[in-house]
Amino acid sequence: MLLLAVDTATPAVTAALHDGSSVVAESSRVDARRHGELLLPAVDRVLAEAGVKLDAVTGLVVGVGPGPYTGLRVGLVTATTLGSALGVPVYGLCTLDGLAYASGLDEPFVVATDARRKEVYWARYDSSRKRVGEPAVDRPADIAEQVAGLPTVGAGALLYPDTFPDARAPEHVSAGALAALAAEKLAAGETEFFQNQGGLPPKPLYLRRPDAQVPKNYKVVTPK
Structure with missing residues (x-):
């Protein structure tokens, strides 16, 4: 087992690798405005620190929030894209x-x-x-x-x-903690956890509507 975990639901941009027994590499940086810029370099750092290639990953874990719209989507899109490219499962966990x-x-x-x-x-x-x-x-x-x-x-x-x-403590979420929680559940054979007992599909948990909305009653202008 080699789980790659990421979370961008809070100002902490965090990534970690877990080998089924312990966290083998982790990178975290707190910056509420640079999730998209910081996440992939963080993934690269943990892979390099662990001395493994991306194709060695057997599953991905992603924090699904709750969190603000923009930052949260960075982690989810990254995890689901990598999971699809690698052909491995993606497990969603509540960031809280x-x-x-x-x-x-x-x-x-x-x-x-x-x-x-x-x-x-x-x-x-x-x-x-x-x-x-x-x-x-x-x-x-x-x-x-x-x-x-x-x-x-x-x-x-x-x-x-x-x-x-x-x-x-802690003040901020750790991808290492998310990975450890997922590894614990998977090792215990609790795959149903990711179906209905706390694990979530890799979809964002917003809890409220995004700030950007389509204006109501706007006038549609079409060429004559």
């Missing part, structure tokens, strides 16, 4: 689940990332491997009662300390 898994927490907690517009993408967890309910997008003040007293993982805790006073 990757953050939760990396936390290692064994108690109830929250994962919250920056959704912009003074909102957060968030979800509750019973442990680092068990999400409670579906991810959502809300203003922090509107969910204060639901998350009161719980530790919070992710950049959202640092942006809104009044709602999330107990901030825990």
